[in-house]
Amino acid sequence: MAVLLQVDFSMPAEMLGENLSKSAIGLAESITQEPGFISKIWTENLQTEEAGGIYLFTDRASAERYWEMHQKRIASFGVKNANGKIFDINLPLTKITRGHIS
Numbered sequence: 042m043a044v045l046l047q048v049d050f051s052m053p054a055e056m057l058g059e060n061l062s063k064s065a066i067g068l069a070e071s072i073t074q075e076p077g078f079i080s081k082i083w084t085e086n087l088q089t090e091e092a093g094g095i096y097l098f099t100d101r102a103s104a105e106r107y108w109e110m111h112q113k114r115i116a117s118f119g120v121k122n123a124n125g126k127i128f129d130i131n132l133p134l135t136k137i138t139r140g141h142i143s
Contacts, residue, residue: 043079043130046104050115050123057092059087067112072096078105079142093120093123097142101127 056064058125061083072081079097086092098104115123135142 042100042132044098044101044104045128045130046096046108047093047126047128048096048108048111049084049091050120050124051090052085052120053091054087054090057087057090060083061077061092075103076106078107103128 052061069081069083070091072078077098077099081097082095084091084093084095095103096107100106104127112123112125128141130142132142
């Protein structure tokens with residue numbers, strides 16, 4: 042069953058927006074190759090200087106493996122306070138509210 046990984050962390054505003062869109066193309070492309078990966082919504086808030094994403098994986102084991110690896114990767118970028126949570130998805134209610142689960 043598909044699961045959701047929610048990630049957030051602090052990131053200076055000057056690194057977000059257009060700068061992130063340009064600098065993270067390779068990262069975005071590499072994420073699509075991760076085992077069990079379905080999709081990602083990139084999140085950012087310039088006012089609070091936060092970034093992260095909502096990831097969808099085919100199963101919990103894939104999400105857990107990705108989160109373990111991703112914590113190390115973003116730490117290498119200087120991120121020190123990353124939060125990650127994995128959630129099961131309530132499919133009947135998600136379908137009613139037009140959530141798209143592949």
